[in-house]
Amino acid sequence: MQLQKMKIGGVLVTQDLGMVSFQGAPDNPGVAGKILEAIGALEINVDFISCSPDLGGGASITACVSMLRFEEALREVERLGDELQAQKVVTREAISSVAVFGPHFREIPNVASRVFNALAEAGINILAISTSVSSVTCIFDQAALGDALASLRSHFEIP
Numbered sequence: 001m002q003l004q005k006m007k008i009g010g011v012l013v014t015q016d017l018g019m020v021s022f023q024g025a026p027d028n029p030g031v032a033g034k035i036l037e038a039i040g041a042l043e044i045n046v047d048f049i050s051c052s053p054d055l056g057g058g059a060s061i062t063a064c065v066s067m068l069r070f071e072e073a074l075r076e077v078e079r080l081g082d083e084l085q086a087q088k089v090v091t092r093e094a095i096s097s098v099a100v101f102g103p104h105f106r107e108i109p110n111v112a113s114r115v116f117n118a119l120a121e122a123g124i125n126i127l128a129i130s131t132s133v134s135s136v137t138c139i140f141d142q143a144a145l146g147d148a149l150a151s152l153r154s155h156f157e158i159p
Helices: 031-041 070-084 111-121 142-155
Strands: 010-025 048-053 059-066 088-101 128-131 135-141
Touching: 010 031, 010 048, 010 070, 010 135, 010 142, 031 048, 031 059, 031 070, 048 128, 059 070, 070 088, 088 142, 111 128, 111 135, 111 142, 135 142
Parallel strands: none
Antiparallel strands: 010 059, 010 088, 048 059, 088 135, 128 135
């Protein structure tokens, strides 16, 4: 049984991103700030940020930047990765982000689950997630963008 379409404010798409993930970074105050400060010092905008604890007691910090500046940002974060003693720096190129947004998401149950299920229905593996009170953003391989948008349109009422 198909659920009724949920009304949202819209969908914001960002293409041609590169993703850098610090895995096993120290779980200490200021680590994420140092990473983002280093990228910002190069005057590179960060389009997506996510951070969570990992199983080894460290942190996994993920940032996405435009592919136009990805190599430059990567050189800087790899240098910083050695300084911060991250266990591993993982990269991925040619990814996209889709942000489903609308007013008052914190007052509407199941927005995130509906986004995740719509992408899963299209066979899309979400690489990273970030949320706010008004948006749910998912990162995935750019090749899946068309399928992602088609599935979101079938699950959400998009203006």
